[in-house]
Amino acid sequence: xxxxxxxxxxxxxxxxxxxxxxxxxxxxxxxxxxxxxxxxxxxxxxxxxxxxxxxxxxxxxxxxxxxxxxxxxxxxxxxxxxxxxxxxxxxxxxxxxxxxxxxxxxxxxxxxxxxxxxxxxxxxxxxxxxxxxxxxxxxxxxxxxxxxxxxxxxxxxxxxxxxxxxxxxxxxxxxxxxxxxxxxxxxxxxxxxxxxxxxxxxxxxxxxxxxxxxxxxxxxxxxxxxxxxxxxxxxxxxxxxxxxxxxxxxxxxxxxxxxxxxxxxxxxxxxxxxxxxxxxxxxxxxxxxxxxxxxxxxxxxxxxxxxxxxxxxxxxxxxxxxxxxxxxxxxxxxxxxxxxxxxxxxxxxxxxxxxxxxxxxxxxxxxxxxxxxxxxxxxxxxxxxxxxxxxxxxxxxxxxxxxxxxxxxxxxxxxxxxxxxxxxxxxxxxxxxxxxxxxxxxxxxxxxxxxxxxxxxxxxxxxxxxxxxxx
Numbered sequence: 059x060x061x062x063x064x065x066x067x068x069x070x071x072x073x074x075x076x077x078x079x080x081x082x083x084x085x086x087x088x089x090x091x092x093x094x095x096x097x098x099x100x101x102x103x104x105x106x107x108x109x110x111x112x113x114x115x116x117x118x119x120x121x122x123x124x125x126x127x128x129x130x131x132x133x134x135x136x137x138x139x140x141x142x143x144x145x146x147x148x149x150x151x152x153x154x155x156x157x158x159x160x161x162x163x164x165x166x167x168x169x170x171x172x173x174x175x176x177x178x179x180x181x182x183x184x185x186x187x188x189x190x191x192x193x194x195x196x197x198x199x200x201x202x203x204x205x206x207x208x209x210x211x212x213x214x215x216x217x218x219x220x221x222x223x224x225x226x227x228x229x230x231x232x233x234x235x236x237x238x239x240x241x242x243x244x245x246x247x248x249x250x251x252x253x254x255x256x257x258x259x260x261x262x263x264x265x266x267x268x269x270x271x272x273x274x275x276x277x278x279x280x281x282x283x284x285x286x287x288x289x290x291x292x293x294x295x296x297x298x299x300x301x302x303x304x305x306x307x308x309x310x311x312x313x314x315x316x317x318x319x320x321x322x323x324x325x326x327x328x329x330x331x332x333x334x335x336x337x338x339x340x341x342x343x344x345x346x347x348x349x350x351x352x353x354x355x356x357x358x359x360x361x362x363x364x365x366x367x368x369x370x371x372x373x374x375x376x377x378x379x380x381x382x383x384x385x386x387x388x389x390x391x392x393x394x395x396x397x398x399x400x401x402x403x404x405x406x407x408x409x410x411x412x413x414x415x416x417x418x419x420x421x422x423x424x425x426x427x428x429x430x431x432x433x434x435x436x437x438x439x440x441x442x443x444x445x446x447x448x449x450x451x452x453x454x455x456x457x458x459x460x461x462x463x464x465x466x467x468x469x470x471x472x473x474x475x476x477x478x479x480x481x482x483x484x485x486x487x488x489x490x491x492x493x494x495x496x497x498x499x500x501x502x503x504x505x506x507x508x509x510x511x512x513x514x515x516x517x518x519x520x521x522x523x524x525x526x527x528x529x
Contacts, residue, residue, distance in 0.1 A: 158378035173366045206220070279441075
């Protein structure tokens, strides 16, 4: 009857075995016995098992301009519930694991293309010969926190386990600089911007050329991602690459080396300052990067391929995360009283409260608005223009592929370009809601899990075939 792993009549037994609550079970049975259930499953599969799909209502018609013949028509009137469900596209894994998986995959290919090159993304393989490093810039200390030092014992005298909830929390909450921590997060984007400016200056100084001459001889490219530490402070991971004067397709000058880039990054990070003016009872603050700056070269030989992949995978991993590692929530907080209804770690709650307490003092910083992010208001992943392709370009390739599949299934020409096919497309779409009912949510999670397992099995089979091929 359907592509679902069990017939609708057996769904109740499966759900009961999984411990599904009665409300969800009743709705699940309703969905499974609704006309159009097969088509509903097909829609959810096309979204990748999205947790919060967008519902659209509308129609589209493709006509031949010369004859006015209708080549293709579609309306959501024939869809289950009269709606078409499309993926939400949320990058947060806490909101939608399926869409976050897709976002992480796109980020992986974007970052990896800038490390190894990819002709399909207009990045030549010669970038592997350019100086490339993986740099990490951290926040300064705002007070001692529980940690796992190499000595084994924390300052508190205990030996914490890796998953100890106390890790990252203040040893003395009354003396911890919560205001400084959230203000630093709030200005982290400006710190990064100034770092990129100083980096070019430091490279020019070490090369013995002016900044104007540097622009004509060498370009700095980067792709970065933000990560929240357990203590609630943001730090940045970045792939930094030196190219020739016209970007990745040109060879960098002879003086452009990994050692020079390493030294310039450390010097630039040490120079950055962002001043927060005095306001109310709060004195002027000078925000800086932390002293822990890590710079590691990225290998370019065949034996180092795993390193290149590992760097891209590491960056992609954090592209789908926000501040959830600190125990905060993944939505905006409308009023401070909401915290009384949320189970938050004390350290995280104090950081959120600091955002609200500082909001009127620094109204232009929108600290309360970004309190769920502990003050951070920057982009989690960014890149320089010439680093590699864009997320938009990757999504367009996927959209074009799906459109070709749809046209092929309906017997239409693969290319419906107006100039070649003389077609006219008319369409009207409206937003009709989002999300799932409880039963739909359970089924969507099952579909997403099956798709994920299928990908994992395919990946394992491919790895085995690749290994056999080496022999």
